[in-house]
Amino acid sequence: MTFLAKPKLHHPSLPTNALGFTRRDYEGPVSTLCAGCGHDSISAAIIQAFFELAIPPHRVAKLSGIGCSSKTPTYFLGQSHGFNSVHGRMPSVLTGANLANRDLIYLGVSGDGDSASIGIGQFAHIMRRGVNMTYIVENNGVYGLTKGQFSATADKGSKSKRGASNDDEPIDLVMLALTLGATYIARGFSGDKAQLVPLIKAAVQHQGAALIDVVSPCVAFNNHPGSTKSYDYVRAHNETVNFLDFMPRRDAITAEGPPGSVETVMLHDGGQIRVRRVDDGYDATDKVAVMAYLEAHRAKGEVVTGLLYVNESDEDLHSAQGTVARPLNALSDAELVPGAAALESVNASLR
Amino acid sequence: MQPIERVNDFVVKFANVNGSGSASANNLFAKAVLRMGVPVAARNIFPSNIQGMPTWYEVRVVEAGWRGRRGGVDLMVAMNAETWSADVAEIEQGGYLFYDSTKPLPHSRMREDITAIGMPLTGICQEMYEDARQRQLFKNVMYVGGLAALLDMEAGVVEALLASQYGGERKAPLLEANRGAFRRGYAYAKEHLPTIGLRLARRDAVGERIFIDGNSASGLGAVYGGATVCAWYPITPSTSVAEAFQGYCRKFRVDRETGRNRYAFVQAEDELASIGMVVGAGWNGARAFTATSGPGISLMQEFIGLAYFAEIPAVLFDVQRGSPSTGMPTKTQQADVLCAAYASHGDTKHVLLFPEDPTECFEMGAQAFDLADRLQTPVFVMLDLDIGMQDWLTAPFKWDDARRLDRGKVMTAADLEAGHEFGRYLDVDGDGIPYRTYPGTHPKRGAFFTRGTSKDRHARYTEEGPAYVDNMQRLLRKFESAKSLVPAPVLEKAAQPTRAGVLWYGSTGAPMAEALAALAVRGIHLDRLRVRAFPFADSVADFVAAHEHVFVVEQNRDAQLRTLLMTECGIAPEKLVSILHYDGNPLTARYIEREIAEKATLFNVVPLKKVAG
Numbered sequence: 001m002t003f004l005a006k007p008k009l010h011h012p013s014l015p016t017n018a019l020g021f022t023r024r025d026y027e028g029p030v031s032t033l034c035a036g037c038g039h040d041s042i043s044a045a046i047i048q049a050f051f052e053l054a055i056p057p058h059r060v061a062k063l064s065g066i067g068c069s070s071k072t073p074t075y076f077l078g079q080s081h082g083f084n085s086v087h088g089r090m091p092s093v094l095t096g097a098n099l100a101n102r103d104l105i106y107l108g109v110s111g112d113g114d115s116a117s118i119g120i121g122q123f124a125h126i127m128r129r130g131v132n133m134t135y136i137v138e139n140n141g142v143y144g145l146t147k148g149q150f151s152a153t154a155d156k157g158s159k160s161k162r163g164a165s166n167d168d169e170p171i172d173l174v175m176l177a178l179t180l181g182a183t184y185i186a187r188g189f190s191g192d193k194a195q196l197v198p199l200i201k202a203a204v205q206h207q208g209a210a211l212i213d214v215v216s217p218c219v220a221f222n223n224h225p226g227s228t229k230s231y232d233y234v235r236a237h238n239e240t241v242n243f244l245d246f247m248p249r250r251d252a253i254t255a256e257g258p259p260g261s262v263e264t265v266m267l268h269d270g271g272q273i274r275v276r277r278v279d280d281g282y283d284a285t286d287k288v289a290v291m292a293y294l295e296a297h298r299a300k301g302e303v304v305t306g307l308l309y310v311n312e313s314d315e316d317l318h319s320a321q322g323t324v325a326r327p328l329n330a331l332s333d334a335e336l337v338p339g340a341a342a343l344e345s346v347n348a349s350l351r
Numbered sequence: 352m353q354p355i356e357r358v359n360d361f362v363v364k365f366a367n368v369n370g371s372g373s374a375s376a377n378n379l380f381a382k383a384v385l386r387m388g389v390p391v392a393a394r395n396i397f398p399s400n401i402q403g404m405p406t407w408y409e410v411r412v413v414e415a416g417w418r419g420r421r422g423g424v425d426l427m428v429a430m431n432a433e434t435w436s437a438d439v440a441e442i443e444q445g446g447y448l449f450y451d452s453t454k455p456l457p458h459s460r461m462r463e464d465i466t467a468i469g470m471p472l473t474g475i476c477q478e479m480y481e482d483a484r485q486r487q488l489f490k491n492v493m494y495v496g497g498l499a500a501l502l503d504m505e506a507g508v509v510e511a512l513l514a515s516q517y518g519g520e521r522k523a524p525l526l527e528a529n530r531g532a533f534r535r536g537y538a539y540a541k542e543h544l545p546t547i548g549l550r551l552a553r554r555d556a557v558g559e560r561i562f563i564d565g566n567s568a569s570g571l572g573a574v575y576g577g578a579t580v581c582a583w584y585p586i587t588p589s590t591s592v593a594e595a596f597q598g599y600c601r602k603f604r605v606d607r608e609t610g611r612n613r614y615a616f617v618q619a620e621d622e623l624a625s626i627g628m629v630v631g632a633g634w635n636g637a638r639a640f641t642a643t644s645g646p647g648i649s650l651m652q653e654f655i656g657l658a659y660f661a662e663i664p665a666v667l668f669d670v671q672r673g674s675p676s677t678g679m680p681t682k683t684q685q686a687d688v689l690c691a692a693y694a695s696h697g698d699t700k701h702v703l704l705f706p707e708d709p710t711e712c713f714e715m716g717a718q719a720f721d722l723a724d725r726l727q728t729p730v731f732v733m734l735d736l737d738i739g740m741q742d743w744l745t746a747p748f749k750w751d752d753a754r755r756l757d758r759g760k761v762m763t764a765a766d767l768e769a770g771h772e773f774g775r776y777l778d779v780d781g782d783g784i785p786y787r788t789y790p791g792t793h794p795k796r797g798a799f800f801t802r803g804t805s806k807d808r809h810a811r812y813t814e815e816g817p818a819y820v821d822n823m824q825r826l827l828r829k830f831e832s833a834k835s836l837v838p839a840p841v842l843e844k845a846a847q848p849t850r851a852g853v854l855w856y857g858s859t860g861a862p863m864a865e866a867l868a869a870l871a872v873r874g875i876h877l878d879r880l881r882v883r884a885f886p887f888a889d890s891v892a893d894f895v896a897a898h899e900h901v902f903v904v905e906q907n908r909d910a911q912l913r914t915l916l917m918t919e920c921g922i923a924p925e926k927l928v929s930i931l932h933y934d935g936n937p938l939t940a941r942y943i944e945r946e947i948a949e950k951a952t953l954f955n956v957v958p959l960k961k962v963a964g
Contacts, residue, residue: 092627100637
């Protein structure tokens with residue numbers, strides 16, 4: 001971990017966002033993770049994304065399960081309520097929280113053990129329910145806090161630090177989320193912040209279940225030769241399909257790049273994501289083609305990154321539930337309690 | 352053999368095949384008795400099956416108003432060939448057997464000491480209906496017609512019930528068909544069957560009372576308690592709690608202008624997700640609950656502990672049944688008491704409420720949400736199958752429009768703006784209950800990070816021992832505060848001074864009054880205490896201290912409430928005498944009377960000469 005305390009005083013010339021907040025207003029206490037941990041880079045990307053989006057920090061609820069990744073919500077968005085819940089069960093807690101107050105922004109932070117092993121059931125169900133949230137998996141293929149066991153996302157044949165080979169097939173959360181109906185699916189790399197920040201920003205603005213699988217090397221237990229989740233391996237095998245430019249509603253849109261290679265996705269609030277294709281054949285809105293592409297590249301041992309799939313449908317759990325526009329936790333007694341006269345009519349029907 | 356002769360005091364038992372459509376006919380019979388102003392105690396005795404297995408419905412016609420099963424059967428309506436022998440054997444001497452006489456039965460399958468009354472139901476239905484399903488279904492309403500004639504039930508009462516059940520134009524053909532079958536049965540019995548010694552006579556003994564099951568009452572209680580999030584997973588016998596909540600919400604919680612719902616209803620993927628959603632919603636300021644049974648409580652343990660330590664309101668309706676997973680889901684027990692009281696790992700204890708009937712299911716069902724918010728902790732409403740799934744004649748529901756939902760100690764944006772000090776786990780008022788904020792309250796103040804126990808009074812991360820102990824001690828103070836907030840026990844003195852007492856909770860109350868009246872006749876007088884909640888009020892220990900022996904009547908093998916009393920109140924084991932019943936069937940007054948009378952002699956509760964006399 002880093003032992004340098006953060007200075008309490010801000011430099012007066014720190015840049016501010018549209019709300020007048022500095023980047024520091026989106027930070028939390030200093031991280032206790034290992035120096036060089038990919039997760040800290042993801043925390044930094046989250047801070048950057050929320051700062052750039054100019055979201056009031058207190059309107060975000062950050063929830064996590066158990067594990068190294070699940071500790072990270074302490075280290076960003078210090079003015080947000082956070083909930084470090086139960087191993088593998090963050091999705092249900094987030095679902096309940098979202099039902100209670102549809103007006104907050106929900107950020108779920110999890111790891112590969114938390115989401116692909118113990119929590120794979122809840123992971124699956126939160127995706128198929130279309131809960132409006134950003135779900136970030138900090139994926140290092142290994143159990144850190146318990147010192148180096150393989151997780152369920154470890155690739156077959158990948159080597160542990162002690163030299164053991166993983167015999168089991170990996171679970172690909174991206175592919176799983178695709179089949180289960182998540183409507184925004186991306187994969188990033190903790191070592192590529194320039195790619196990750198726009199992916200997070202667009203996910204936050206997306207209405208519905210958004211998953212970002214971030215390959216995030218574990219410097220303590222999974223960053224050695226033979227590992228497929230090391231910095232070196234991911235850098236060498238990163239197959240980026242596109243880059244995002246996130247355009248909030250208020251910004252003017254200026255065309256860049258050669259025509260035909262830029263696709264615009266409208267967000268429900270009027271904002272846009274502009275997808276700059278690297279691979280001209282990649283269409284992030286064609287689910288069947290996306291699956292075929294991912295499978296073909298996985299077979300080659302490549303890590304496909306970018307915005308992999310998006311379907312800006314506007315549907316989420318609340319639309320399925322048909323809930324009122326105001327948050328359920330803000331309804332008054334009069335809106336909730338039917339009263340004595342109604343009860344008397346119930347009594348009468350039971351005689 | 353003297354045939355039984357009784358007016359408004361007998362037991363009718365219907366032996367049917369599951370899925371044959373008998374349930375609505377049997378319910379019609381029970382309701383008709385009620386409409387004649389005569390109380391009933393009805394019990395559905397059913398298997399874990401959808402179609403084909405034996406099922407029974409027992410209607411105790413009881414003008415005296417006793418609520419439990421009596422035991423024994425005076426009139427058996429034997430509609431299931433498979434259980435014939437056992438059903439016939441269950442009839443009291445001098446009782447009656449009503450059966451389908453379409454095919455003649457061998458003499459050996461009858462009893463000499465009962466009166467057999469045959470009615471060719473199948474034969475009549477074959478003549479009246481073409482369709483096979485109709486032949487089956489209308490047999491049920493037809494036997495209600497036959498019984499109505501035999502028992503002097505007012506035909507108009509039954510027809511009025513049918514008219515309300517099949518009201519409206521769309522159902523008019525159904526009404527016609529049902530009324531036809533009822534009238535045919537009634538007329539046949541009047542013409543061909545003898546009169547019997549069991550009779551109904553109109554009274555005014557039902558009054559304002561209503562006829563409803565505890566699960567429905569709980570669901571309605573949750574609506575009145577302001578619950579907005581229900582997350583649940585189907586499990587017998589609790590499923591109808593959630594379904595009733597949804598049903599009443601559709602009636603009372605849909606915004607008239609927009610047609611949108613002021614509630615959310617999620618059938619989760621399992622019990623772990625159910626309680627997780629409840630915890631998430633509770634953390635975020637909505638009133639949330641789940642409904643489950645013992646196996647579900649087992650699955651929810653980890654979250655229940657987290658909610659206890661993180662101090663998150665949650666309401667759980669536990670409709671207890673015969674456990675475990677491959678247990679007796681359609682049988683009743685009170686066997687989750689310890690599992691719920693100390694649910695989860697670590698040092699935990701929880702608030703339990705013990706409703707005794709559907710009226711209290713409604714009241715405690717609503718109150719549980721106030722308690723959960725006030726105490727910021729999980730609250731269990733401990734039903735059992737007997738209360739939950741049986742229709743009970745019970746006091747009508749009441750609500751005071753001046754009552755407000757108690758949201759507990761919540762700091763608002765205005766409080767924070769005014770500079771009130773906020774520490775999530777600070778004991779500001781000395782009652783162990785801290786203040787909380789809902790997420791999203793204030794831009795600069797009141798945010799905190801929720802986790803189990805590695806925290807200080809301001810919810811900052813720490814693994815320091817003293818901070819842990821400080822928090823655990825405050826949680827104990829909070830539990831102490833709960834004692835005066837939960838429903839108080841109900842004390843009733845015996846008619847004569849006595850050194851012995853009896854204590855019970857939940858559905859055991861149904862046969863208790865009757866058993867105690869019978870014991871009093873035998874000269875055994877007991878002071879009574881009905882426990883309604885855990886943690887126990889001080890008056891519970893006082894009650895035990897004031898008596899030499901106290902019988903503790905419960906429906907489990909291991910005397911779980913007795914254990915709780917010994918552990919939590921420091922009561923000496925020899926003072927508490929267990930009366931236990933746990934075969935899965937509802938407790939009867941006869942059983943309690945016999946067991947207490949036997950043990951009363953052993954413990955010298957009454958002078959021996961009195962028992963002999």
